[in-house]
Amino acid sequence: MVYIGIDLGGTNIAVGIVDENGQILCKGSTPTLLPRPYGPIIADIAKCSLETLERSGHTLDDVAAIGAGVPGILDPRTGIIPFCTNLGWHDVPFITELQKYIDKPVYVGNDATVAGLAESVAGVSAGAHSSVFLTLGTGVGGGIVIDGKAYSGAHGVGSEIGHMIIELDGEECTCGNYGCFERYASATAIIREGRKAYAQHPDSLIGQLCGGDPDKITAKTIFDAAKESDPTAVKVFRRYVRALAHGIVTIINVLDPEIIALGGGVSLAGDFLLQAVREAVKPLVFFKTMPYARIELAKLGPDAGIIGAAMLGK
Amino acid sequence: MVYIGIDLGGTNIAVGIVDENGQILCKGSTPTLLPRPYGPIIADIAKCSLETLERSGHTLDDVAAIGAGVPGILDPRTGIIPFCTNLGWHDVPFITELQKYIDKPVYVGNDATVAGLAESVAGVSAGAHSSVFLTLGTGVGGGIVIDGKAYSGAHGVGSEIGHMIIELDGEECTCGNYGCFERYASATAIIREGRKAYAQHPDSLIGQLCGGDPDKITAKTIFDAAKESDPTAVKVFRRYVRALAHGIVTIINVLDPEIIALGGGVSLAGDFLLQAVREAVKPLVFFKTMPYARIELAKLGPDAGIIGAAMLGK
Numbered sequence: 148m149v150y151i152g153i154d155l156g157g158t159n160i161a162v163g164i165v166d167e168n169g170q171i172l173c174k175g176s177t178p179t180l181l182p183r184p185y186g187p188i189i190a191d192i193a194k195c196s197l198e199t200l201e202r203s204g205h206t207l208d209d210v211a212a213i214g215a216g217v218p219g220i221l222d223p224r225t226g227i228i229p230f231c232t233n234l235g236w237h238d239v240p241f242i243t244e245l246q247k248y249i250d251k252p253v254y255v256g257n258d259a260t261v262a263g264l265a266e267s268v269a270g271v272s273a274g275a276h277s278s279v280f281l282t283l284g285t286g287v288g289g290g291i292v293i294d295g296k297a298y299s300g301a302h303g304v305g306s307e308i309g310h311m312i313i314e315l316d317g318e319e320c321t322c323g324n325y326g327c328f329e330r331y332a333s334a335t336a337i338i339r340e341g342r343k344a345y346a347q348h349p350d351s352l353i354g355q356l357c358g359g360d361p362d363k364i365t366a367k368t369i370f371d372a373a374k375e376s377d378p379t380a381v382k383v384f385r386r387y388v389r390a391l392a393h394g395i396v397t398i399i400n401v402l403d404p405e406i407i408a409l410g411g412g413v414s415l416a417g418d419f420l421l422q423a424v425r426e427a428v429k430p431l432v433f434f435k436t437m438p439y440a441r442i443e444l445a446k447l448g449p450d451a452g453i454i455g456a457a458m459l460g461k
Numbered sequence: 462m463v464y465i466g467i468d469l470g471g472t473n474i475a476v477g478i479v480d481e482n483g484q485i486l487c488k489g490s491t492p493t494l495l496p497r498p499y500g501p502i503i504a505d506i507a508k509c510s511l512e513t514l515e516r517s518g519h520t521l522d523d524v525a526a527i528g529a530g531v532p533g534i535l536d537p538r539t540g541i542i543p544f545c546t547n548l549g550w551h552d553v554p555f556i557t558e559l560q561k562y563i564d565k566p567v568y569v570g571n572d573a574t575v576a577g578l579a580e581s582v583a584g585v586s587a588g589a590h591s592s593v594f595l596t597l598g599t600g601v602g603g604g605i606v607i608d609g610k611a612y613s614g615a616h617g618v619g620s621e622i623g624h625m626i627i628e629l630d631g632e633e634c635t636c637g638n639y640g641c642f643e644r645y646a647s648a649t650a651i652i653r654e655g656r657k658a659y660a661q662h663p664d665s666l667i668g669q670l671c672g673g674d675p676d677k678i679t680a681k682t683i684f685d686a687a688k689e690s691d692p693t694a695v696k697v698f699r700r701y702v703r704a705l706a707h708g709i710v711t712i713i714n715v716l717d718p719e720i721i722a723l724g725g726g727v728s729l730a731g732d733f734l735l736q737a738v739r740e741a742v743k744p745l746v747f748f749k750t751m752p753y754a755r756i757e758l759a760k761l762g763p764d765a766g767i768i769g770a771a772m773l774g775k
Contacts, residue, residue: 182573222751229751277615289715294608300717301591302752307714310747312707315628315645322747324710331629393626396638401603401715403614433624433636437536437543438616 148212149203149250151196152457154258154449155217157233160188162195164203164449165457169269175356185239188280188300193248212246212460214254216261216452223303228255247260254459257296258452260306262445263290264297265455266408270446274403278334279398281308283391283413286321287329290455291402297459309333313394331390334366334413341369342385353377370416388420392427399440400433410445417444462525465510465565466571466771468763469531471495471547474502476509476518477764479771481525483583485764489513500551507553507562526566526774527559530575530766535667537729542569568773570611572766575622576759577604578611578752579769580722584760589719593712594759595622597727600615600635604769605716611773623647627708645704648680648727654697655683665693684730702734706741713754714747724759 148170154161161172162178166346177195178189192215200210200319207403217218219231221241228239244252257263263272264282272278272292280290291298299306307330317326318336341364346355352372357363370385372380395407412421425442447454463486474493477485491501491509506529509529514524533545535555542553556567563604570578576595585607586592594604603622605612613620623643624636631640632650644650656675658669665687671677683701686694709721728734739756746753763767 218589220748220751241558260713275615291715293517295610298607301589301754302717303712304746304748304751305715305717307747310714311625313629314495315631315704315707317629323749324745324747326707390629393629393640397625397711399618400624401605401619403616403619405615423744429625431638432618433638434534434543434618435637437534437618439618440615 149205149209150211150372150457150460151200151213152453152455153192153196153213153215154452154456155179155192155215155234157218157246160192161449161453162194162199163453164200164205165454169454169458169459171453173199173203174453175202179234181198181272184234184235185244188242189241190248193245207249207251210251212252212254214261214456215245215460216242216256216258216456217241218258220257220299220303221255236349237281250459256456256459257288257299257306259288260290260297260299261455261459262288262410262447262451263292263408264449264456264458265451266290266410266445267292267295268458269454270451271407271408271443277402277404278406278408279308279402279404279440280408280410282411283332283409284334284411286335287332288411297455301413307422308394309400311394311397313390313397316415319448328394332387332394335412336390337366337369337383337387337413338364341380344373344379344383346380352377353380366413367415369417374419384423388423390425393430395424395428395442396431399428405441407440408440408445409442412450414444418456463519463523463706464525464771465514465527466767466769467506467529468766468770469493469506469528469529469548471532474506474509475767475770476506476513476762477767478514479768480521481775482554483579483772484770485767487513487517488767489516493548496549498547499550499555499558503555503558505560509664510563521563521565521636526568526621527563528568528570528770528773529559530570530572530770531555531746532572534571534613535569535616566774570770571602571613571620571684571772573602574604574611574613575723575769575773576602576761576765576771577606577722577769578602579761579765580724580759581606581609582772583768584765585722585757586720591716591718592720592722593622593644593716593718593754594724595646596725597646597723598648598725600649601646602725605718611769618715622708622712625708625711627704627711646701646708648725650678650704651683651697651701651727652678654700655694658693658697662693667694680727681729684733688733696764698737702737702741706738706745709738709742709756710745713742717755721754721756722759724765728758
């Protein structure tokens with residue numbers, strides 16, 4: 148049997164035919180073309196899915212289920228997507244709408260949750276019973292896998308690791324709260340702090356790397372300057388790692404997964420980031436002499452969205 | 462079948478014969494008599510268990526399993542208790558030692574985890590698939606129940622909700638970190654802040670209630686003064702509720718349980734506390750229009766230790 152995995156983004160929709168080991172057999176894509184109503188978007192998803200299925204050499208008889216990873220959540224009581232921020236969706240009956248075109252079981256998961264599931268099936272967390280995936284990008288998304296299953300809680304509102312509060316009265320978050328983990332552990336946080344630091348230290352290497360234009364500072368700018376031991380960038384980097392480590396320690400102390408996988412754009416900093424995070428976490432864990440989660444870099448990259456979505460139905 | 466539940470404390474060991482619905486059929490107890498080695502303590506546990514079993518009218522043939530809740534953790538790889546702080550235990554082979562006297566399956570869980578399991582079987586969380594129990598006492602203990610089972614993570618170090626970090630560089634914790642949840646949400650935190658506030662406002666009602674002796678300030682002193690609208694106590698109470706609410710919001714955003722049960726000494730403040738916590742949590746949850754965990758007072762009190770321990774083997 149095969150599974151159809153759909154990665155629904157604001158710009159593009161990626162579709163994949165995936166085998167039961169999480170290997171992509173064939174890929175397709177179609178533009179989201181926002182703003183337009185959900186009806187034609189879901190019609191295009193169905194069309195692209197069927198075309199990709201045909202190209203893979205399979206038929207609908209071979210399809211066990213369809214899964215979709217969305218930048219939002221599913222209400223498990225109703226099967227409706229109450230919101231999908233980037234798509235402007237409110238109360239979209241995604242499952243029944245898609246089933247108008249393809250009569251198969253349809254599963255929906257949050258995109259970060261789905262990426263975490265993918266890593267646990269075919270990525271760095273493969274073989275682990277429990278894992279937590281962190282996507283460190285514009286925000287921080289979380290994917291919790293427990294006993295091999297994507298965990299999104301009793302009401303579908305869990306796994307929002309970016310909104311753990313790690314600082315009472317801290318930085319204001321887009322969610323309306325203050326001190327959420329993602330205000331400290333996202334690429335956005337590095338850029339914000341990098342710009343502040345550059346303004347205070349215009350002689351920093353950061354200035355050379357961004358051509359003197361603070362708007363061009365990215366997370367990579369800071370990492371690159373920190374790798375060159377630029378003191379201003381090193382300070383921003385260390386504060387970033389420290390905040391990320393504190394969030395990871397909360398995950399360890401509460402969820403104690405086998406593995407914590409770092410993904411998203413920030414994780415492209417690779418071993419430089421990974422080693423620093425491991426060092427920072429070590430002295431902070433509660434039980435100092437007990438083993439705890441391995442911290443690793445995610446492996447699957449953008450394909451995780453398709454793979455994990457497909458695996459929702461496994 | 463019946464289960465033997467053991468609640469192992471620093472002063473006293475409580476034993477109960479518990480049926481499969483979490484009802485205690487018969488209770489016994491024996492003093493811990495610290496400091497003494499674990500050998501005679503475990504021998505006394507076995508003796509007390511067998512005596513209590515006999516009093517209950519059952520025999521060993523009726524016993525399915527034995528469970529113990531300990532102020533520590535079990536290493537699931539080895540079956541050994543690496544530490545039990547209050548008992549001064551290090552690397553105690555509790556299971557094999559107890560099985561010298563009673564040849565039954567033995568399970569061990571952290572005391573807060575076990576109390577959470579008890580609430581989920583026979584208390585306020587009965588019927589819920591997932592729940593989080595918070596014991597608000599000297600510290601803050603946590604009991605996570607997922608799919609009806611006590612959750613302690615991959616290495617047995619999870620469920621330490623008191624050591625979520627809610628304030629970077631916050632109050633120093635006994636665990637060596639700064640900003641742990643229990644430094645803000647325990648009875649100890651209320652007392653600490655109450656004493657500080659009383660020192661600044663000696664005319665507060667707190668002074669009358671503690672007879673002018675700040676050493677006599679307890680959590681109850683602050684709650685009682687806050688109930689009388691004493692402005693100093695109200696301020697301490699509000700700050701306490703706010704910190705507790707922020708920790709609860711992290712639990713909701715990450716674990717999204719069906720129910721969060723508040724236990725421990727602080728929860729004796731009852732509805733006065735409960736209503737304030739519910740009010741404080743409401744505006745802070747990430748998905749404002751979605752349902753989230755019911756917040757309730759725990760029901761079982763001290764018996765939770767015996768019941769939950771017994772239910773470990775169910």
